[in-house]
Amino acid sequence: MTVWVEVDLCNGCKRCVKTCPYGAVEVTEGKARILDNCTSCGACIQVCKQVAIQTDVEPRKIPDFSDRKGVWVFAEQRDGILTPVSLELLGKARELAGDLGQDVSAVLLGYKVSGLCETLGEHGADNVYLVEHRALKEYRTTAYAKALEELVTRFKPNILLMGATHIGRDLAPRVSRRVGVGLTADCTELSIEPEEKILLQTRPAFGGNVMATIANRYSRPQMATVRPGVMEAGGPTGKKAKIITHKISLTEKEIKTKVLETAREKKKGVKLDQAKVIVAGGRGIGSREGMKALFSLADAVGGEVAGTRIIVEEGWLPAERQVGQTGQTVRPELYIACGISGAIQHRAGMLGSRYVIAINKDERAPIFEVADWGIVGDLHEVVPALTKQIRASKKK
Numbered sequence: 001m002t003v004w005v006e007v008d009l010c011n012g013c014k015r016c017v018k019t020c021p022y023g024a025v026e027v028t029e030g031k032a033r034i035l036d037n038c039t040s041c042g043a044c045i046q047v048c049k050q051v052a053i054q055t056d057v058e059p060r061k062i063p064d065f066s067d068r069k070g071v072w073v074f075a076e077q078r079d080g081i082l083t084p085v086s087l088e089l090l091g092k093a094r095e096l097a098g099d100l101g102q103d104v105s106a107v108l109l110g111y112k113v114s115g116l117c118e119t120l121g122e123h124g125a126d127n128v129y130l131v132e133h134r135a136l137k138e139y140r141t142t143a144y145a146k147a148l149e150e151l152v153t154r155f156k157p158n159i160l161l162m163g164a165t166h167i168g169r170d171l172a173p174r175v176s177r178r179v180g181v182g183l184t185a186d187c188t189e190l191s192i193e194p195e196e197k198i199l200l201q202t203r204p205a206f207g208g209n210v211m212a213t214i215a216n217r218y219s220r221p222q223m224a225t226v227r228p229g230v231m232e233a234g235g236p237t238g239k240k241a242k243i244i245t246h247k248i249s250l251t252e253k254e255i256k257t258k259v260l261e262t263a264r265e266k267k268k269g270v271k272l273d274q275a276k277v278i279v280a281g282g283r284g285i286g287s288r289e290g291m292k293a294l295f296s297l298a299d300a301v302g303g304e305v306a307g308t309r310i311i312v313e314e315g316w317l318p319a320e321r322q323v324g325q326t327g328q329t330v331r332p333e334l335y336i337a338c339g340i341s342g343a344i345q346h347r348a349g350m351l352g353s354r355y356v357i358a359i360n361k362d363e364r365a366p367i368f369e370v371a372d373w374g375i376v377g378d379l380h381e382v383v384p385a386l387t388k389q390i391r392a393s394k395k396k
């Protein structure tokens with residue numbers, strides 16, 4: 001395959017230069033030039049509005065997806081209780097479906113779970129695809145994957161979203177493999193590209209050092225998982241969903257696994273995902289001793305203490321209090337970041353906070369880019385002073 005530039009058509013816009021993942025295009029004297037390290041990936045051809053970059057290979061055709069309709073959400077339930085992420089995804093699905101002019105559907109699998117259809121309707125599902133079977137009482141990979149595959153194949157959704165829970169992380173790749181499509185895991189943002197109307201799926205990539213936006217032009221459904229707490233559940237819509245019941249044939253023989261016993265581990269400790277106020281510390285705290293001032297501030301504002309991965313690695317806080325890409329995702333009303341630089345991996349876990357106050361002695365720290373209020377100063381002075389003022393104002 002050869003790629004070349006029709007110089008008469010090229011206007012030197014540099015769109016190709018920005019798009020080429022290999023740095024194999026340059027613009028000299030106002031004209032694009034393909035370099036020797038070109039891999040013929042075709043990325044530049046797709047973005048060239050002048051049709052100046054050409055190739056001798058037939059471009060890949062985008063299939064006709066006009067029969068693919070609807071934004072689907074896998075409504076995960078355990079023991080008849082919907083997981084919060086299912087409602088969070090319905091909130092996002094409403095927004096995406098609005099941009100596409102399509103319906104939102106929830107997919108509910110289980111046994112005697114039809115009572116949940118009302119909640120799904122209230123939270124934005126126009127339809128609920130309901131599959132009830134004794135074999136779906138507890139989550140088992142093969143049974144759930146088969147049911148979901150059947151629904152996707154028969155009803156042909158455009159988009160399928162699932163929570164990146166233990167179940168979602170197990171089920172989503174199985175289903176994507178069965179229906180022959182890709183899957184973008186752990187997305188932090190989803191939106192619709194306005195021209196092509198395809199799903200843009202943003203997630204951290206290359207060890208979390210960049211945010212990559214992935215789009216799937218060539219297969220449907222477009223599948224993505226999202227971690228709990230990343231999206232916001234919409235308020236009740238007062239709507240009633242249409243229930244579409246689907247019968248499935250499942251035998252124990254084909255499922256192969258049996259649930260003999262369910263042992264539940266009681267989750268003790270902090271519930272950062274439910275905290276209204278979080279006081280978070282970073283390396284700037286300086287020592288385990290320094291954490292005391294953060295606990296005092298958290299106590300004064302009625303909040304929880306959290307931290308960056310660095311301070312968890314230092315042993316100043318337990319891992320359950322880590323916020324970020326490899327920690328927890330939080331959405332408090334107020335996030336007070338003390339001595340935190342604001343690395344992309346940390347921000348991935350706290351961007352849903354309503355208000356952010358950042359305290360950092362470096363005025364160029366990236367945390368100030370996402371802060372509503374910034375205090376440039378030494379946290380060892382600022383934090384105790386803040387705590388003192390809050391306590392004093394409460395006494396009044």
Ligand SMILES: Cc1cc2nc3c(=O)[nH]c(=O)nc-3n(C[C@H](O)[C@H](O)[C@H](O)COP(=O)(O)OP(=O)(O)OC[C@H]3O[C@@H](n4cnc5c(N)ncnc54)[C@H](O)[C@@H]3O)c2cc1C
Nearest residue numbers: 282283284308309324325326327339340341345346361379
């Ligand atoms: C794959 C991967 C996953 C990761 N996952 C996570 C994750 O989930 N969560 C996470 O947090 N990180 C994660 N990281 C690490 C992340 O890249 C950063 O290294 C980390 O968030 C930085 O932590 P920090 O802000 O505490 O430290 P630093 O980046 O060292 O920042 C310390 C800040 O404190 C300020 N400071 C110093 N002294 C004072 C003072 N006296 N008063 C005020 N300010 C002061 C400094 O100006 C600086 O901005 C991950 C990294 C990778 C590669």
